[in-house]
Structures are given as structure tokens and as C-alpha cells.
Amino acid sequence: MLKPETLRERRKRELRRQLSDTATRMFLERGFDAVRVADVARACGVTEKTVFNHFGSKEALLADRWDTHVEALSARLADSEPLDAALEVLGEELDFLIASARRHGWAEVRRFGELVRATPALVAHHREARDRLTEAAVEALATRAGTTPDDPIVRITAAAVTGLWNVYALSLQRHQVKGAARAAREVRADLARAAEALRRGL
Amino acid sequence: MLKPETLRERRKRELRRQLSDTATRMFLERGFDAVRVADVARACGVTEKTVFNHFGSKEALLADRWDTHVEALSARLADSEPLDAALEVLGEELDFLIASARRHGWAEVRRFGELVRATPALVAHHREARDRLTEAAVEALATRAGTTPDDPIVRITAAAVTGLWNVYALSLQRHQVKGAARAAREVRADLARAAEALRRGL
DNA sequence: CCGTTCGTTACAGTCACTGTAAATACTACT
DNA sequence: AGTAGTATTTACAGTGACTGTAACGAACGG
Numbered sequence: 001m002l003k004p005e006t007l008r009e010r011r012k013r014e015l016r017r018q019l020s021d022t023a024t025r026m027f028l029e030r031g032f033d034a035v036r037v038a039d040v041a042r043a044c045g046v047t048e049k050t051v052f053n054h055f056g057s058k059e060a061l062l063a064d065r066w067d068t069h070v071e072a073l074s075a076r077l078a079d080s081e082p083l084d085a086a087l088e089v090l091g092e093e094l095d096f097l098i099a100s101a102r103r104h105g106w107a108e109v110r111r112f113g114e115l116v117r118a119t120p121a122l123v124a125h126h127r128e129a130r131d132r133l134t135e136a137a138v139e140a141l142a143t144r145a146g147t148t149p150d151d152p153i154v155r156i157t158a159a160a161v162t163g164l165w166n167v168y169a170l171s172l173q174r175h176q177v178k179g180a181a182r183a184a185r186e187v188r189a190d191l192a193r194a195a196e197a198l199r200r201g202l
Numbered sequence: 203m204l205k206p207e208t209l210r211e212r213r214k215r216e217l218r219r220q221l222s223d224t225a226t227r228m229f230l231e232r233g234f235d236a237v238r239v240a241d242v243a244r245a246c247g248v249t250e251k252t253v254f255n256h257f258g259s260k261e262a263l264l265a266d267r268w269d270t271h272v273e274a275l276s277a278r279l280a281d282s283e284p285l286d287a288a289l290e291v292l293g294e295e296l297d298f299l300i301a302s303a304r305r306h307g308w309a310e311v312r313r314f315g316e317l318v319r320a321t322p323a324l325v326a327h328h329r330e331a332r333d334r335l336t337e338a339a340v341e342a343l344a345t346r347a348g349t350t351p352d353d354p355i356v357r358i359t360a361a362a363v364t365g366l367w368n369v370y371a372l373s374l375q376r377h378q379v380k381g382a383a384r385a386a387r388e389v390r391a392d393l394a395r396a397a398e399a400l401r402r403g404l
Numbered sequence: 405c406c407g408t409t410c411g412t413t414a415c416a417g418t419c420a421c422t423g424t425a426a427a428t429a430c431t432a433c434t
Numbered sequence: 435a436g437t438a439g440t441a442t443t444t445a446c447a448g449t450g451a452c453t454g455t456a457a458c459g460a461a462c463g464g
Contacts (some may be wrong), residue, residue: 006430006431007429007430007431008429008430008431008440008441008442011429011430011442012441012442014369036358036418036420037420037421038419039417046443046444047443047444047445048420048421048441049421049422049444049445050442050443050444052420052421052422053442053443057418057420057421058420058421068213073349077306081404082238082404083404117256124326124329124330127326127329127330127333128326128329131329144257150372150376151371152369152373152392152393152395152396153395153396153399155363155368155369155372155396156365156366156369156396156397156399156400157399157404158365159362159364159365159368159369160358160361160365160400160404161361161404162361163358163360163361163362163365164358166336166357166358167354167357167358167361170352170357171352171354177217190354191354191411193354194354194357194358195356195357195358197355197358197359198358198362198400198403198404199403199404200403201400201401201402201403201404202284202285202359202362202363202400202401202403203435208461208462209460209461209463210409210410210411210424210460210462213411213461214411238449238450238451239450239451239452240450240451248412248413249412249413249414250451250452251412251414251415251453252411252413252414254451254452254453255411255412258458259451260450260451260452398438405463405464406463407437407462407463407464408453408461408462408464409461409462409463410459410460410461410462411444411458411460411461412457412458412459412460413443413454413456413457413458413459413460414449414455414456414458415454415455415457416453416455417449417452417453417454418451418452418453418454419451419452419453420449420450420451420452421448421449421450422447422448422449423446423447423448423449424445424447424448425444425445425446425447426443426444426445426446427442427443427444427445428441428442428444429440429441429442429443430439430440430442430444430452431437431438431439431441432437432438432439432440433436433437433439434435434436434437434438
């Protein structure tokens with residue numbers, strides 16, 4: 001009863017995917033600022049306006065993993081301890097990264113990180129996504145604890161937990177030169193250390 | 203030996219102040235998006251370009267307290283426990299807010315918060331400032347602990363501590379209807395509860 | 405009084421993003 | 435299959451933040 005995907009919907013989905021993929025590739029090749037939205041549109045055979053019909057901003061064109069993280073963390077928080085939930089999600093992200101590296105090469109993965117870090121607009125977009133993650137965590141934690149999203153304990157817990165994403169990003173950046181496998185191990189160790197500090201208390 | 207303020211410097215400082223004050227007032231009156239940078243420039247008798255010579259962005263025109271917070275937190279972290287430092291800074295901010303409310307009225311203070319919350323560009327600017335605060339905390343904590351800013355423990359501590367700013371903002375929003383004095387008391391209580399949760403551990 | 409330095413101005417331009425209306429492509433119904 | 439309705443793309447015309455540059459003028463140091 002919930003399957004009949006109409007042609008219009010498939011086209012829409014495919015175009016969206018094509019736009020995002022094309023844009024991401026172009027951003028990686030030429031840099032975010034050097035690519036105009038009109039360029040992406042032309043490369044996909046549509047007009048600029050169509051791009052903005054599908055994406056709310058130029059930054060949103062970049063294929064990122066935030067939606068996955070939000071969904072995964074919300075799900076895990078429903079039946080795991082907060083810190084465990086976060087470590088599991090970030091562990092999976094690390095696995096995904098290794099898989100990506102196998103397909104596109106570790107250098108490409110690193111270039112993606114450098115692109116984001118080097119582009120103020122993308123950094124800002126990253127921050128917004130992190131806030132979405134925190135809000136999702138607040139929601140999930142409040143539900144689980146039977147309190148409201150206004151509860152200070154819930155909010156500080158969510159902030160601390162999503163702080164692990166900071167640790168993840170920086171740790172990855174720091175250890176990336178050591179290659180995929182070794183970096184992954186070091187990142188896991190850093191995350192475990194940070195989580196333990198939160199668990200024990202400051 | 204460090205005082206001779208030249209005329210040029212005074213003019214610069216005064217113009218900067220005038221621009222920021224004028225812009226903030228106009229934003230509060232007409233809304234952020236309804237005020238063009240050229241409007242602010244005209245109101246101050248300068249050109250648009252001059253405004254951008256003084257401020258990096260339209261959002262930066264809004265007079266906010268972040269620089270004060272960054273400075274204060276950095277200073278306190280040098281010789282207090284992290285959580286105490288944060289609570290002290292936020293306590294002072296609350297005092298400042300009460301003083302502001304006495305001068306401009308509590309309603310004005312609330313409208314300021316609503317302006318920021320209702321304006322996506324200002325929310326983004328707020329996020330960036332929070333990150334600056336976190337980075338400053340990392341720096342200070344690393345110095346104090348004798349480690350590097352890469353240390354996962356330092357980073358998660360900084361993230362958790364600046365998470366208190368989240369609690370502060372939301373708590374203030376939640377209790378603002380009760381009036382300045384009562385709201386301040388409630389906010390302090392919420393902050394104390396959140397800090398205690400971090401101290402005890404998750 | 406004079407050369408230098410520094411901020412403002414005028415101007416021209418780029419580009420993300422928006423609104424609107426007409427055209428086109430698909431869907432659903434008979 | 436035809437057709438009425440709906441979703442999406444297009445063409446077009448804008449808005450406004452932000453940038454670069456060169457000329458100008460005012461304050462600085464001597």
C-alpha cells in the first residue's frame with residue numbers, strides 16, 4: 001500500500017541525486033567558491049531556479065552524512081545509554097568512511113574534509129547540522145527520560161554527547177596522515193577516552 | 203606609554219560604535235531582514251562600503267556580548283575549575299542582563315532575544331560565536347592542563363562547558379515571562395543543576 | 405609647511421537567492 | 435485514449451550582501 005513510486009517521484013529523486021553528486025564532484029575539483037550554482041545547473045541540464053527548487057541553499061548541495069547521523073543517533077538513544085549510543089553511531093560512521101576510502105581512495109576522503117574546513121560557508125553549514133543533531137538528541141533523551149525538552153539535564157547531556165562529534169572530527173583530522181586503518185583505530189581510542197571522561201564526570 | 207589615542211583612532215572607534223548602536227536599534231525596530239546595510243550607512247552619514255570596512259558582515263553589526271564572554275571565560279579558566287568558571291561568567295552575564303533591563307526595560311531585553319531567534323542569519327552568527335567560545339575554552343584548558351588543543355579530554359571538556367551556554371539561553375527564554383528578577387533566579391537554578399550533572403558524570 | 409599614511413567615497417561588478425507567470429510533463433479519472 | 439488537474443521546469447526580472455579599485459581628502463609625523 002506504501003510502494004507505488006510514480007514516475008514523477010522517481011525523476012525528482014534521480015535529479016536531486018544527480019545535482020548533489022555533480023555539485024559535490026565539482027566542489028572537490030574546483031573548490032566551493034569557484035563553482036557557481038548556475039554551473040551545477042548547466043552541468044545537469046537544468047536552470048538555476050530548479051536547483052533552488054530542490055535545495056534550500058548552495059551548501060545543501062554538498063552530499064554529507066548528517067541526516068544519517070541524526071536518524072541513527074535518535075534511534076540508538078531510544079534504547080541505549082547516551083554515551084554508548086553516540087559511540088556506536090560514530091563507530092559506524094568510521095566504518096562507512098573506511099568503506100568510502102576503499103572505493104574512492106583515502107586521499108579523496110581527506111580532500112572532502114579539507115574542502116569543508118577551508119570553506120567558511122561549509123563550516124557554517126556543518127555547525128547548523130550539528131545543532132540539528134543536538135536538537136534530535138534532546139528530543140530523544142527527553143522522551144526516554146519522560147521529561148520535556150526544556151529540562152536542563154537533558155540539554156546538557158545532549159550538548160555533551162554531541163561534543164563527541166567535535167572530538168571525532170578533530171581526531172580524524174589529526175590522525176588522517178597515518179592512513180585509513182591506523183587513523184580509525186586512533187580515532188576510536190580518542191572517542192573512548194572522551195566518553196570515559198564524560199561518564200566519570202568533570 | 204600606552205595611551206596616546208590619536209584623533210583618527212578616536213573617530214574610528216566612535217564611528218564603529220555609532221554604526222553598531224544604530225544598526226542594533228534599527229534591527230530591533232524594523233527586523234533584521236527589513237533593514238538594508240545601506241540604510242544603516244545612510245543613517246550614520248557614511249557609505250555602504252565604509253560599513254563593510256568596519257564590520258565583516260551585516261550580522262556583525264548587531265551588538266552582542268560574545269567577545270566579553272570569550273575574554274571572561276578564558277580568564278576564569280586560567281585559575282578556576284572549568285564548571286565554576288563557566289557558572290561565574292554566566293552569573294555575571296545574568297547580572298549584566300538585569301542591569302540592562304533596568305535601563306532599557308525587560309521587554310527590550312526579551313525583544314533582543316526574539317530578534318536573534320527569529321532570524322536565521324543571526325542564529326548562524328550566534329553559532330559561530332559559540333564555536334569561538336569553545337575554541338577559547340580549549341585553548342585555556344590545554345594551557346592549564348599542560349597538553350595540546352588536540353587532547354580529546356580537553357575538547358570534550360570544552361564542549362561540555364560551553365554546553366552550559368545552551369542551557370542558559372534556553373532557560374532564559376523559558377523563564378523570561380516571569381520577569382527579570384524571578385527569571386534570573388530560575389536560570390541560576392537550571393545552570394546549577396546542569397553543571398552538577400556534568401560534575402557527577404553522565 | 406609638506407610628504408606620507410589611512411579611511412572614505414564613487415562606481416562597477418559578482419553571485420546567491422526570490423517571486424511570478426507561462427509552458428511543459430506527468431497523473432488520475434472517465 | 436482523451437481530458438481535466440497537478441506538479442515541475444523554465445524564462446525573466448529583480449533584490450541585496452559583499453568585493454575590488456582608483457581617486458580623493460583628512461589627519462599624522464616631522
